[in-house]
Amino acid sequence: MISIEQYLEENKERILNELFGLIRIPSISSISLHKPDMYRAAEYWKELMLKAGADKAEVFETAGNPVAYGEKIIDPSKPTVLIYGHMDVMPVEPLNLWKTPPFEPEIRDGKIFARGADDDKGQSFMHAKAFEYMVQNNCLPCNVKFMIEGEEEIGSPNLGKWCEENKEMLKADVILVSDTGMIAPDVPSITTGLRGLAYWQVEVTGPNRDLHSGIFGGAVANPINVLAKLIARMTDDEGRITIPGFYDDVAEVSATERELLGRAPFNVDNYKDALDIEELDGESGYSTNERTGIRPTFDVCGIWGGYMGEGAKTIIPSKAFAKISSRLVPNQNHEKIADLFKAHFESVAPKSVKVEVTSLHGGQAYVCPIDLPAYKAAEKAYIDTFGKQPVPVRSGGSIPIISTFEQVLGIKSVLMGFGLESDAIHSPNENYPLEQFFNGIKTIPKFYRYFAELS
Amino acid sequence: MISIEQYLEENKERILNELFGLIRIPSISSISLHKPDMYRAAEYWKELMLKAGADKAEVFETAGNPVAYGEKIIDPSKPTVLIYGHMDVMPVEPLNLWKTPPFEPEIRDGKIFARGADDDKGQSFMHAKAFEYMVQNNCLPCNVKFMIEGEEEIGSPNLGKWCEENKEMLKADVILVSDTGMIAPDVPSITTGLRGLAYWQVEVTGPNRDLHSGIFGGAVANPINVLAKLIARMTDDEGRITIPGFYDDVAEVSATERELLGRAPFNVDNYKDALDIEELDGESGYSTNERTGIRPTFDVCGIWGGYMGEGAKTIIPSKAFAKISSRLVPNQNHEKIADLFKAHFESVAPKSVKVEVTSLHGGQAYVCPIDLPAYKAAEKAYIDTFGKQPVPVRSGGSIPIISTFEQVLGIKSVLMGFGLESDAIHSPNENYPLEQFFNGIKTIPKFYRYFAELS
Numbered sequence: 061m062i063s064i065e066q067y068l069e070e071n072k073e074r075i076l077n078e079l080f081g082l083i084r085i086p087s088i089s090s091i092s093l094h095k096p097d098m099y100r101a102a103e104y105w106k107e108l109m110l111k112a113g114a115d116k117a118e119v120f121e122t123a124g125n126p127v128a129y130g131e132k133i134i135d136p137s138k139p140t141v142l143i144y145g146h147m148d149v150m151p152v153e154p155l156n157l158w159k160t161p162p163f164e165p166e167i168r169d170g171k172i173f174a175r176g177a178d179d180d181k182g183q184s185f186m187h188a189k190a191f192e193y194m195v196q197n198n199c200l201p202c203n204v205k206f207m208i209e210g211e212e213e214i215g216s217p218n219l220g221k222w223c224e225e226n227k228e229m230l231k232a233d234v235i236l237v238s239d240t241g242m243i244a245p246d247v248p249s250i251t252t253g254l255r256g257l258a259y260w261q262v263e264v265t266g267p268n269r270d271l272h273s274g275i276f277g278g279a280v281a282n283p284i285n286v287l288a289k290l291i292a293r294m295t296d297d298e299g300r301i302t303i304p305g306f307y308d309d310v311a312e313v314s315a316t317e318r319e320l321l322g323r324a325p326f327n328v329d330n331y332k333d334a335l336d337i338e339e340l341d342g343e344s345g346y347s348t349n350e351r352t353g354i355r356p357t358f359d360v361c362g363i364w365g366g367y368m369g370e371g372a373k374t375i376i377p378s379k380a381f382a383k384i385s386s387r388l389v390p391n392q393n394h395e396k397i398a399d400l401f402k403a404h405f406e407s408v409a410p411k412s413v414k415v416e417v418t419s420l421h422g423g424q425a426y427v428c429p430i431d432l433p434a435y436k437a438a439e440k441a442y443i444d445t446f447g448k449q450p451v452p453v454r455s456g457g458s459i460p461i462i463s464t465f466e467q468v469l470g471i472k473s474v475l476m477g478f479g480l481e482s483d484a485i486h487s488p489n490e491n492y493p494l495e496q497f498f499n500g501i502k503t504i505p506k507f508y509r510y511f512a513e514l515s
Numbered sequence: 516m517i518s519i520e521q522y523l524e525e526n527k528e529r530i531l532n533e534l535f536g537l538i539r540i541p542s543i544s545s546i547s548l549h550k551p552d553m554y555r556a557a558e559y560w561k562e563l564m565l566k567a568g569a570d571k572a573e574v575f576e577t578a579g580n581p582v583a584y585g586e587k588i589i590d591p592s593k594p595t596v597l598i599y600g601h602m603d604v605m606p607v608e609p610l611n612l613w614k615t616p617p618f619e620p621e622i623r624d625g626k627i628f629a630r631g632a633d634d635d636k637g638q639s640f641m642h643a644k645a646f647e648y649m650v651q652n653n654c655l656p657c658n659v660k661f662m663i664e665g666e667e668e669i670g671s672p673n674l675g676k677w678c679e680e681n682k683e684m685l686k687a688d689v690i691l692v693s694d695t696g697m698i699a700p701d702v703p704s705i706t707t708g709l710r711g712l713a714y715w716q717v718e719v720t721g722p723n724r725d726l727h728s729g730i731f732g733g734a735v736a737n738p739i740n741v742l743a744k745l746i747a748r749m750t751d752d753e754g755r756i757t758i759p760g761f762y763d764d765v766a767e768v769s770a771t772e773r774e775l776l777g778r779a780p781f782n783v784d785n786y787k788d789a790l791d792i793e794e795l796d797g798e799s800g801y802s803t804n805e806r807t808g809i810r811p812t813f814d815v816c817g818i819w820g821g822y823m824g825e826g827a828k829t830i831i832p833s834k835a836f837a838k839i840s841s842r843l844v845p846n847q848n849h850e851k852i853a854d855l856f857k858a859h860f861e862s863v864a865p866k867s868v869k870v871e872v873t874s875l876h877g878g879q880a881y882v883c884p885i886d887l888p889a890y891k892a893a894e895k896a897y898i899d900t901f902g903k904q905p906v907p908v909r910s911g912g913s914i915p916i917i918s919t920f921e922q923v924l925g926i927k928s929v930l931m932g933f934g935l936e937s938d939a940i941h942s943p944n945e946n947y948p949l950e951q952f953f954n955g956i957k958t959i960p961k962f963y964r965y966f967a968e969l970s
Contacts (some may be wrong), residue, residue: 255729259827268791273814274710274912277842278806281796284815284837285746292747295740335724341736341867351733359728360739361830362821367838372714372876374840374913375816382739385821385829387732412796421827457729457831 061197064190064502076172078108079185080165082147083174089125089214098125098210101147105208106130108188113195113308114206122218125210128227132195133203139515140203141508142232142471143191144461145184145239146212149176150486157488171491178492179485183238183478184208186497190504199505201512205232212239216461223468233515234434235465236507238500240455240477245495247325248446249257250438251475253353253454254462256388256425258397259361262287262366262405264380265414270366273374281412283380284365290409291382294358299343301358303404313354313389317430317452324349324451353454357387383420387456394422423460426473434474436508441476446502476500476507516652519645519957530956531627533563534640535620537602538629544580544603544669548662553580553665556602560663561585562939568650569661575681577673580665584684587650588658594970595658596963597687597926598646599916600639600694601667604631605941612943626946632946636942638664638933639691643950645959648769655962656967660687664916667694671916678923688970689889690920691962693955695910695932698779700950703901705893706930708808708909709917711843711880713852714816717742717860719835720869728829736867738835739820745864746837749813754798756813756841758859766846768809772885772907775865779804779906836880838875842911848878878915879922889929892965896931931955931962 068075087101088094102119109117109130117130125148133140152162152175152237160166165174172182178253187206194200207230209219223230240251266283267276296302313321326349332340342351351357365380386401388394403418409415428435430452442450462473478500542556543549557574564572564585572585580603588595607617607630615621620629627637642661649655662685664674678685695706718876721738722731751757768776787795796804806812820835822828836841841847841856857872864870881888885907897905917928933955939945 165707213795237802257729257829259829266792270788272908272912273812273840274712274842276790276807277814277911278810278811279795279797279803280790280792281794282814284818285750285813286747288743288815288818290910290942291740291743333523335721335726335731335735337721337735338869339736339866340734341865342734348734350729352729355733357728357732358740359732359737359831360743361728361828362742362823362832363739363835364819364823366815366817368817368836371840372840373816374712374714376814380818381823383827385728385732385827387729410796411794412792414793455729456732457727500881 061199064193064505067197068195068501075189078177079182081163082181082185083176084163086163086261087148087210088151089211090151095125098148102126102128102210102277107145109206112192120222122222124218127210127219127222128208129206131203131205132200134200135203138202139512140205140232141511142205142230143187143205144235144237144465144473145157145187145208146180146210147184147208148210148213149179149181150213154488159489167494170495171493172497173489173491175490177490178479178483179490180212180239182492182497183500185503186238186478186500187236189501192351194505194508201508205230212461216464219461220464220468223465227469230469232471234511235471235473237462237475238477239459240475241479241481241483242477243324243451243453245493246446248442248450249324249453250435250442250446250450251455251477252428252430252435252452254391254426254459255456256392256394256463257385257423257458258394258401258419258458259385259421260381260390260398260401261418261420262384263416264290264409265378266412267376269376270378271376273376277377280376281410281515283374283413284377286410286413287365287380287382290405291360293408294405299341302355303400305400306356306370306397309391309393310356310389318431320352320452321349321353322347324453328400334382352456354389356389356392358384360384376515387458388425390425390427392425396425398422423458424463424467426459426463426466428474430471432474433514434511437507437514438474440474440510441503441506444506445499476503516654519648519960522648522652523953523956530644534637537636537640538620538631539618541618542603542665543606544666545606545841551582553603556683557581557583557665560602564661567643567647575677577677579673581673582665582677583663584661584781586658586660587655589655590658593657594967595660596966597660597662597685597689598642599690599692599920599928600642600663600664601635601665602639603665603668604636605668609943614944620947624948626948627952628944628946630945632945633934633938634857634945635667637947637952638955639711641693641933641955642691642959644956649816649960656963660685667916671919674916675919675923676929678920679694682924687926689966690926690928692928692930693915693932694914695930696934696936696938697932699907700806700935700948701901702780703897703903703905704779704908705890705897706910706932707883707885707890707907708845709848709881709914710911711849712840712876712878712913712915713843713849713856713874714838714840714876715853715856716873716875717837717839718871718875719745719864720833721867722831722833725833726831728831731831735831736865737831738868739832741865741868742820742835742837745860746815747864749860751945754796754812758855759946760855761811763809764846764848765844766882775885775907776808776909777802779908800910807911809844811844813839815839842913843880845880845882849879853877878913879918881914881918881921881928883927883929887927888969889927889966892969893929893931893964895965896958896961899961900954930956
C-alpha cells in the first residue's frame with residue numbers, strides 16, 4: 061500500500077486535469093441557458109465515481125437540475141459515509157474583473173484560479189480522489205455514498221424532496237461536506253454550527269397618496285417616521301431583540317464550547333480596519349465571534365420610501381418598506397420566529413397607519429455537537445494533517461440544506477471545509493490553493509479511518 | 516363713476532380675452548426651452564400695466580428670468596401698495612390627463628381650464644384689472660407698484676437679489692399677493708401665516724461595503740438599524756421634537772387667534788376619509804389645523820439603503836440615507852434650526868457608524884399679524900364682497916419669497932388669495948372659477964379704499 065502523499069505525488073497531473081475538466085463546464089445554476097451544462101457536469105461526476113471505484117453511479121432527474129449519485133458498499137455492517145457536494149457554481153459577473161477567463165482554470169502563485177475552483181467543484185472533487193485512493197489501495201474502511209447536487213447556489217429547491225424520495229438509498233451514519241472554510245492554513249477549524257434565517261418584508265401605508273408636507277405635515281402620520289420607530293423598538297440598548305418570545309428556544313452554548321470557540325484567533329483592530337469602522341456593536345455580554353456564531357440577530361437589509369432623488373422634495377410619502385432578517389440559532393424554529401415577529405410588529409404599530417408583514421424566506425439553524433463521534437474523527441484527521449487541534453467555529457451564515465438533511469434523513473453532517481477566506485468564492489478571481497486542495501485529499505482518508513474506529 | 520360690478524359686466528369679454536392671451540404663453544420656468552416665453556410674458560405684462568394706466572412699466576433682467584415692473588404714483592404722500600405676482604407656471608405633465616390642451620384656455624362649467632388659470636396668471640391678472648378700473652374711473656386712492664416675477668415655481672432664486680438692488684424703487688407700505696386660496700366660495704379666508712422650512716439629507720455609513728449578514732450580522736452596526744433609531748429618537752411619544760433648542764424661538768399663538776383659527780370649518784371624518792386613514796396623529800394638545808398651521812414638524816420625506824429589489828438578499832448595507840424636513844413657524848430661524856439638527860443628530864449617533872448631515876434647503880416662516888391695518892383692510896374688503904368675516908388661516912405650506920420680502924424690503928405682505936382647493940393647481944386640468952376671478956377683481960379696489968382710510 062502506498063501512502064496518500066505518494067499517491068498524490070504520482071497522480072498529481074492527472075488529478076488536476078480531471079478537476080480542470082469539471083471546472084471547464086460552465087454549470088451556472090441560476091442561468092437557465094446553462095441547463096445542458098448541469099447535465100454535462102452530472103455525467104462527468106458519474107464517470108468520476110465509476111472510474112474511482114464506485115459499484116454504481118447514476119444521474120437522477122429532479123424537478124430542477126440533476127443529482128449525481130454513486131455508491132460503494134463494502135460491507136453493510138460497516139459504517140456508511142454520505143458525501144454531499146454541489147457541481148453548480150455562481151455567476152461570473154463582472155467579467156472584466158477576472159484576470160483569466162473564469163472557466164479556463166489556471167495555476168498562478170500556487171493557486172487554481174477559476175469559478176468553482178473552491179466552491180464547490182474543487183472541494184467536492186477532493187472526496188472523489190480520496191475515495192479513489194482508498195479503493196485503489198484497498199484501505200476503504202466504510203461504505204461510501206456520493207450525492208452531488210446542481211442547485212446549491214440557488215437554495216437547493218428540489219434536493220429536500222429528492223432526499224425524501226430516496227431515503228432508503230441515502231441511509232448513512234454521517235454526511236460529510238466540504239463546502240466551508242478554515243480560519244487559516246496554519247489554523248485548522250471545523251464549522252460546527254450554521255445559523256438559521258427568517259426574512260420578512262414590511263410595508264407601512266399612511267395616506268392614500270404622497271401628501272404635501274406643508275399642508276398635511278404635523279397632522280398625518282408619516283409612514284417613514286412610523287417605520288423608523290417600529291424598527292427602533294425591535295431591539296433595545298443592549299442589542300437584544302425585544303420581540304416577545306424571540307429568545308425562548310435559543311440553545312445556550314456550554315461554557316466549555318464557548319471557551320473552545322474563544323480560541324479562534326481574532327484581532328479586533330484588523331477586523332475593524334478591514335471594514336473601516338471605528339467601533340464594533342452588538343449584544344452585550346458576548347464576544348464578536350459569539351455574536352456572529354451563537355446569537356441571533358435583527359438586521360434591516362433594505363429600506364425605502366418617499367423621495368430618493370436629487371435635491372429636496374417636501375412630501376409625506378404614502379408608503380414605506382423594509383426588508384428585515386434575523387439570523388437564528390439552534391433550536392429556534394424559523395416558522396415560529398416568522399410568526400412572532402409578524403404578530404408583534406403588526407400589533408405595536410399605531411392605528412394611524414396600516415402595517416403588513418410578509419415572510420419571504422426561512423431556514424433552520426444547524427449544529428454539530430463536538431462530542432459526536434464523526435466530529436471527533438474529523439478533529440483527529442485535521443490534527444494528523446495540520447499538526448494542531450482544529451478550532452470549532454460557529455459560522456454566522458446559513459446552509460439551509462444541511463438542516464434539511466437532518467430533518468428529512470435524520471443524519472448529522474460534519475462540515476470538513478478546507479477553503480480560505482482569500483479564495484474569493486462568489487467573486488471574480490475565485491481560487492483554491494493547491495496546498496489546501498491536496499491537504500484536503502490527505503485528510504479525508506484519515507477521517508474514514510478514525511470514523512470506522514470510533515463508530 | 517361706474518361701479519366695479521358694472522365695469523366688469525361691460526368689459527367681461529375683453530378682460531377674459533386679455534387673460535387668455537397671457538395664459539397662451541407657455542411660460543414654464545423649470546424648462547429652459549421656454550426662456551423666450553418668459554420674455555414674451557414679461558412684455559405682455561408691461562403692455563397690460565401701461566394700457567391699464569401705469570406711469571411707466573419696464574422689463575428688468577435678472578440672472579434668471581425677467582421681472583415685469585410697473586407703477587403709478589398718484590401722490591407720494593399717499594400709501595403705496597406693491598403687488599407681487601408671478602407669470603411663470605408649473606410643467607403640464609402628464610399631458611394625457613388634460614381634457615383640453617393646457618395652454619388653450621377653455622371655459623367649461625363656469626371655470627377657466629388652463630395651466631396658470633389660477634396659479635398665478637389668473638390671480639395676478641385680477642390686480643391688473645382692478646388697477647385698470649380704479650385708474651379709468653378716477654378712484655385709485657393709493658400709489659401702486661407691480662412686481663411680477665418669472666421664477667416663483669422654481670423657488671424665486673433671483674428675486675431676493677433683485678429686490679436688494681431695487682429697494683428704493685420698491686418702497687411701499689404693504690405687499691399685496693394673490694397666490695393662495697380661500698376655504699370655500701362661501702367661506703372666505705385670508706392666509707395669515709406660512710411655515711418656514713429646513714431640509715436635510717443624512718447619510719449613515721457603516722462598513723466600507725455591503726456585508727454578508729450571516730458572517731457579520733450581530734457584530735457590526737447596521738446603518739439602517741442605526742438610522743431608524745436616530746430618526747425615532749428625534750420625536751417623543753407626544754409628537755414633540757426632541758432636538759435641544761428646537762422650540763426655543765417658536766412664536767406662541769394668542770388664545771384669541773387660536774379661537775379665530777378654530778373657526779375654520781373642519782370635518783375630521785371627511786379629512787380622514789379623503790386620505791384613507793383610520794386615525795390622525797400629531798403633537799398632543801393641538802388641533803389638526805393648529806398642527807399644520809402654527810406648529811413645527813419633523814417629517815422624513817424619503818429614506819433608502821440596502822437591498823430594494825425583489826425577494827430576499829441578506830446583507831448589512833454599507834450606507835443608509837434619509838431626506839428629512841421640518842416645517843418651521845414664525846420666529847424660528849431656519850439656519851439656526853438647520854444647525855441645531857445637524858449638531859444633535861451627529862452627536863447622538865453611535866461611534867460604530869459615521870453620520871453626515873447636509874442642509875439642502877431652507878426658508879423662514881411668515882406671519883401677518885391680524886391687527887395690521889392692511890390685514891384689517893383686507894378683512895373689510897372680503898366682508899363687502901362675500902358677506903362674511905374671513906377666517907384667518909395659517910397655511911402649513913411655505914412661500915419663502917414672502918419672508919424674503921420682509922427681510923430685504925422690510926414690508927409685510929397680505930395674502931389675499933381667491934383660489935379654491937378644487938382649482939387643481941400644479942395638476943392636470945388646473946382651473947379657476949369665473950366667480951372667484953370676478954369676485955377677486957371686485958374685492959381688490961375695496962381693499963385699496965379701506966387701506967387708504969386705515970393707513
